[in-house]
Amino acid sequence: MRFCVLTIFPEMFDAFAGHGIMRRAVESGKIRLEPVNIRDFAEGRHKVTDDRPYGGGSGMVMKPEPLAAAIQKAKSELSQAPVVLLNPQGRCFDQEMARQYAACSEMIFVCGRYEGLDERICEAYVDDEISIGDYVLTGGELPAMVVMDAVIRHIPGVLGAEDAAECDSFSAGRLEHAHYTRPAVFGKNQVPEVLLSGNHGAIEDWRRESALLRTVLRRPDLFDQKGLTEPEKKIVQKWCRRLEALASD
DSSP: OOEEEEEEOHHHHHHHHHHHHHHHHHHHHHHHHEEEGGGGOOOOEEEEEEEETOOSSOOOOEEHHHHHHHHHHHHHHHOOOOEEEEEEEEOOOHHHHHHHHHHHHHEEEEEEEETTTOOOHHHOOOOOEEESSOOOOOOHHHHHHHHHHHHHHTTTTTSTTTGGGGSSTTTTTSSSOOOOSSOOOTEEOOOOOGGGOOOOOHHHHHHHHHHHHHHHHGGGGGTTTSSOOOHHHHHHHHHHHHHHHHHHH
């Protein structure tokens, strides 16, 4: 998969591409990350990419000419790539969007700065606007990294286990189950015995219940998106019987 990132701070992506899963994906040739400096397309001695907003107000707005030229150059090389603007006013990014974008062979990200982009760029060149949450950052570079990180996890061969991404939180509309590793006893707490039993069926049942409990306690809103499965209904019915027993004592 090929990522082209349009930014006025291309050096920010050096560390991102140089560590962890992203580095391995780049070295294996599964990912190609190309930061492009928008200033290279600006005119004049100082390569200015921003100007004062019409109508007055605080802050500066990114000029349309450098952005248009940068996007046109990127599209000339990645003709099938969607142009994605990282924007706090965009639709909120989630796991399903990451899965959908992983099916693309190429993507172009536009990292805004200052008060935002000239609206004519959005109207003429942008295919999608993505937000990573209801808050404002100083630029689109960090959101672009977040989106790329989430997307590449769905590309076959990037993660060690082929089903690893499908087990992540939100992949099935649930949070992921609790995790434990050595030592078996840490302080006064012990790993659940079922995880030491070697009984894979029992372990799977425990993980399903753990995931359901975490979702109920931490993100009950997820049930509005996906109702209970039959195995989950049995777990909830078991909980109800336990609660009734406690209430009757």
